[in-house]
Amino acid sequence: MGKGIKIVTIGGGSSYTPELIEGFIKRKDEIPIREIWLVDIEEGKEKLEVVGDLAKRMVKDAGLDWKVYLTLDRQEALKDADFVTTQFRVGMLDARIKDERIPLSYGILGQETNGAGGMFKAFRTIPVVLEIIEEMKELCPDAWLINFANPSGMITEAVLRYGSFDKVVGLCNVPIIHMMRESELLGKRPEDLIFLFGGLNHFHWHKVYDKKGNEITEDIMDLMFKENKQVVENIRNIPFLEEQIRHLGMLPCTYHRFYYLQDDMLKNAIESYQKGETRAEVVKDVERELFELYKDSDLKEKPEQLSKRGGAHYSDAACETISSIYNDKQNIMVVSTRNNGALPDLPDDVAVEVSSVMTAAGPKPIAFGKLNAAARGYLQLMKAMEELTIEAAVTGDYGAALQAFTINPLVPAGNIAKKLLDEMLIAHKDYLPQFKDSIEKIEKEKNS
Amino acid sequence: MGKGIKIVTIGGGSSYTPELIEGFIKRKDEIPIREIWLVDIEEGKEKLEVVGDLAKRMVKDAGLDWKVYLTLDRQEALKDADFVTTQFRVGMLDARIKDERIPLSYGILGQETNGAGGMFKAFRTIPVVLEIIEEMKELCPDAWLINFANPSGMITEAVLRYGSFDKVVGLCNVPIIHMMRESELLGKRPEDLIFLFGGLNHFHWHKVYDKKGNEITEDIMDLMFKENKQVVENIRNIPFLEEQIRHLGMLPCTYHRFYYLQDDMLKNAIESYQKGETRAEVVKDVERELFELYKDSDLKEKPEQLSKRGGAHYSDAACETISSIYNDKQNIMVVSTRNNGALPDLPDDVAVEVSSVMTAAGPKPIAFGKLNAAARGYLQLMKAMEELTIEAAVTGDYGAALQAFTINPLVPAGNIAKKLLDEMLIAHKDYLPQFKDSIEKIEKEKNS
Amino acid sequence: MGKGIKIVTIGGGSSYTPELIEGFIKRKDEIPIREIWLVDIEEGKEKLEVVGDLAKRMVKDAGLDWKVYLTLDRQEALKDADFVTTQFRVGMLDARIKDERIPLSYGILGQETNGAGGMFKAFRTIPVVLEIIEEMKELCPDAWLINFANPSGMITEAVLRYGSFDKVVGLCNVPIIHMMRESELLGKRPEDLIFLFGGLNHFHWHKVYDKKGNEITEDIMDLMFKENKQVVENIRNIPFLEEQIRHLGMLPCTYHRFYYLQDDMLKNAIESYQKGETRAEVVKDVERELFELYKDSDLKEKPEQLSKRGGAHYSDAACETISSIYNDKQNIMVVSTRNNGALPDLPDDVAVEVSSVMTAAGPKPIAFGKLNAAARGYLQLMKAMEELTIEAAVTGDYGAALQAFTINPLVPAGNIAKKLLDEMLIAHKDYLPQFKDSIEKIEKEKNS
């Protein structure tokens, strides 16, 4: 790393890239960047150019001499990289629209991380990530992979267990958003509180302490339930059920609504579906607008509108992770990493998303301890669902995929699950080479 | 036990009692019975007399000198008992009808063992069983409790963990039915095969071997899927999904249909509901007919029609358990007992339903070993749901009850679950003293 | 197995063979034997002939038409075998004498199963057993390996984990001896009691129940300590310490003396060593006498003197295991088999010696449950020592061997352990090809 850091961003044409660049600029004194490589694929070439030009203008405007490269040649980019970030979306937003709309056409939540949609995102993304890992082993074996493609936890686990590659960190913006919002509710800054998170990506709980060491988790519940404050507004505002959360003894994350309030969330989602306003469709419109803005050659900073995109703080988390590892900051971040006992109710070698100390040797998870039955059982189910999804993504085993659908609490089990699975396999077939045989069989049966 | 065995049957007025008596008569050379006490409550007095008289006729007809006592005084009966069997139904069949119909009125499966219905059965039954345990500690501390009241696994766990009483065995007829039916499909007798079961009551899997030691689990799957044989017909005939069961690598039990084919089973149940033909209602009619038959003073044996009742083999399993313990048979039976590592994916001190060696010192579970992710995760969720249900049954904690509803895969989570819980609490309030405060609060809110 | 069973005994020239033959003759109606193959190596040819001739006379005298073959060609023997028993001793009794005398020359217990001697026996034996397993996979893949070569538990684990061969049972005579002796002390027959064993080979504990289900473990302790009865006399008669055993709450096995009374046993062993009367030397004399007897062509049954040899009941256990598997007896025996949760304090995939139900599909261990701290910690240490010993036996890794010596409670850690290890490696070098490089290095250093 002698002469500065080489950073490679796969999926560089993403609308998020300006936030990432901003994050690096903000940390220019912490991370001695030499080169940033934005990599994309043929289909994303135009977007790459638009956002790449903006990135160059931002760097220049900040008075920095970093080289910004745009390329479709992933291997060239990976050569001698120090940090690789992944933010690509296989099949682009149209695939996400399918992920959400097809399930809803069956009256089932698509949910782009842990539901049927997220599982298909895993099926499309994991094989590509494992390809990247093989290239990294060859071209930059000491580099860290900082993943924020979703489903971030499953991708991290695939890299650890099937890629046999340890230098990986999975990121998500949900913990940061909780920390910011809950501090605000209490009239404090995040740094005035201690947050301990434990669980899986988009399925974690947390406890909060003040600087005197007193647990104030219940105080936040009081705000939620007595003063009716919504902790996180990203997702539709349906309040949690007080008695259940009180019994839990920990704060849920915003994605827990999909589980703890499944019926209510589903009704809501069906309405959006009927209006053609699923999250994926909304995001597609926002993206279109964003790229119009990005084209403006006078624009030299991240535009305000990006925050509407929904992924705020993601890229910032990536930059902070890179800085933490590079500088051995030993600060606490919430990341997806190998369990190692941090959640003793789960196997040791799976990925979990927990508060971790960020060192030069990577994230070191803080032992969160055993959970009570209510959290434990659900966590164990979700991890098993993730394991099966990853297995199916890697092997293309149809039985594993159907099994994952069967036990996923967001998918009703039975013949409806099978029909949904089959329809989604066909809809995404261009991006699912591992399922080729199964897809052919489904198509044949359908046509007969 | 010097001068013969004293057996006490709580819920003696049940329509099952003739099968139980038949079971004892069949084993007259194995179990030296002195007295059988049939105990019931005031509301069941009439049935107790009808079925008790039949029992007396059966014993007499068999040429046995056993004393058969009918009583409403449970403590008198328990004094110096050797074996106590429990087959009572708190709230009788009308409560079961509510257990099934109220959920279905919300479009939710009631399911009398692990669904909302089963959870309410646990709420009603566990406090009474714990009362019986306290009396047993006083009046017959060395007796064994042989429970076949449902939900049998949860009741066993409540006795072990909250009653701190070890001499308890939980029974179910599902394993026997599987063994009989699968043997028949293969053209064999059950004793020609080796069955290994592991899981929870109404939620277990099994593997099968022939007498040469070859595993033939896949052969049974071939019969199920290639020749379309239904393994167990007790519950509506919806075939399992082949790819999922093949991936599982073990045979599911018939109750797994409620989970693995939830959507299909629900549609079916809603039809029955609309026709007023839920299982509970059907059973009520069958029972009425049975008691008419029982009244016939010429009847001196278990009538053929009892087999339609659905609980076949239950009582026989109870008699066999008593004989196995009394005679230290060291035969293998499938019972609910303390885990002790038999399923290493679950805590040690919970109840599991596994193949066990039946000794004079009680059932000794056979180590079943770790499960693959698909079975493991679901099993862990179901056990957590059971733990929360038992907690709620014992403490009357509304939060625990709502938590159990929330994580139960048969109940959609959210406000609908809360509404269902509240309506069922009110419907069963006469049998739920532990929830008195919560019920009053619900009624007050409703009326305001 | 249509036309009768083929049994192969590797180490057929052993002095134990007559007991084995007697065991088969006793079970002639249970096991339809066609052929018995006694296999040995060149060095054992003479003994093979002597004992083989006796075997033939015994079979003939019993009026049986079994073919008894004597051969040095192991592969010919293994072809289409149904059961393979292993009772060979690599390096013969002279190796055992070294196993015992070399450690004692350092003032250290040799102890032929779990001490330095037993570890070297594992080093010599495991590679040969794994060779046999490879041949079995080729020549008789459905056969069962019934091992009673020592250290029986470690060999079983090596077959399961390194040989990846599941059809293996490890035997030992210690549990049988305990059951016989303790029953006798109580004035009962073994079949009138229930014994539950849990632990490792030569390192297990047990609990005892009567046929009414009452635990009588404490009653046996009363006999041991109040009436000063020695439970097992095989090994020198030094009584256990009462307070420690009472605190333990389970009965130790006779080999626990080496651990619980280490200092006393050591003093005793040093005396024997000084007199040239180590167990190995005594056995060598007994063996010499036995073979003299065996040569007598009038001898047509197992001679009385064999019982002095010390391994009584071993061969009988082997015959009973074969009969139990062949006939799916579902009786309880104490064998070494894969843990699978039976002892939840140990990993799932290691070998343990526990009460198991003997089925056609092999032994199914009974869940013994968690142990208290006193048994748990020591058991975990011993298992780790075994794992390291097996690793060293398979890989020839000197560090693993030294590590195993270091943590073994019978070997004082430090430079003395290293010296002992080195001397034993050289003494046994003919039988330790896997340690060739290390041995050369040691010899070079010694000579320099």
Next chain:
Amino acid sequence: MGKGIKIVTIGGGSSYTPELIEGFIKRKDEIPIREIWLVDIEEGKEKLEVVGDLAKRMVKDAGLDWKVYLTLDRQEALKDADFVTTQFRVGMLDARIKDERIPLSYGILGQETNGAGGMFKAFRTIPVVLEIIEEMKELCPDAWLINFANPSGMITEAVLRYGSFDKVVGLCNVPIIHMMRESELLGKRPEDLIFLFGGLNHFHWHKVYDKKGNEITEDIMDLMFKENKQVVENIRNIPFLEEQIRHLGMLPCTYHRFYYLQDDMLKNAIESYQKGETRAEVVKDVERELFELYKDSDLKEKPEQLSKRGGAHYSDAACETISSIYNDKQNIMVVSTRNNGALPDLPDDVAVEVSSVMTAAGPKPIAFGKLNAAARGYLQLMKAMEELTIEAAVTGDYGAALQAFTINPLVPAGNIAKKLLDEMLIAHKDYLPQFKDSIEKIEKEKNS
């Protein structure tokens, strides 16, 4: 804590107190101290006055207005304390001399933390600490107990499990000494390296990384073995065995010599014993000198000679812990705390000594992960030995004490262990009220 912090030091008359005071002075800008209470017992009154006067001079000389109180009234001192540190020695150095010399008179290592000596220190100290905890619950329930009395890990566990008090941290200077010495060997500062520790007090291993995230554990082994550098010289300089440490893959701590080089250490200790130069005796001389120095009213700082005392950095660790908690530093320290999964090979609720993030809510252990067999088995044995020792200390159960002696690898099992136990019980009887009955029985038997 509004008006400043109140610190209470039990065992305030200890020779370590000047280091503690120095530690506080060094952190005067971090910890707003109001009062320091030095508490001791009648027998320690003189020492308390000498060292208390020095403490007052030190504070005054530093220009601070902290109040320093000397008292024999522990309850008065504890009232409203913020932090309580414990550094007392029940029975004073004479007891330690017995702890070391009595075992050595049997040819057994006394070893003042985990050997027979350390176990007796636990027997004497734990009841007093639990008394203090009861007073703290009454007088200062929100205070933290910072324990550095030995055996520090066992005392921490006793407080957590038997005292049911969570606000406790156990300290030791061994990790700090390793970090300092190993950094020095590498020509670095401790802050240039990342150390991860896992294990028990005086029985832990560690791994080391550089700031680029590369593991350099092997580099330190190279220094140890190739360049013959002694990592820690506190204890006699006997080098570890290279092959064993290489196989281990982690660095041992200096106290591991007592286990990994037991025979060598024992020989050494016997020499010292014969010369009357056990560590306890050496320390007693050093202490005498130190108190002479302390009496000098011109002395206003910690004298150089204290570093010879052996406990360097202990008090500094205590001050740093207090500052870390008070200021929520979130720095990494190695402390004894509740496991919670950090070492998944051990139960969750025991005390372990691991790298932990120090927060206002106490230490949060970093998940260290599973260990290989060599470390795992020994760790599990040592933890069991600790659990039994704590049980004996709390209950006075003689069987538990004998059990702990039996499984402790530093004590040869058998009648010698019992004799040693009995002699030590009598020697320390004034400080062992919980063993009163057993001691009387021993004395009676001896005299008869």
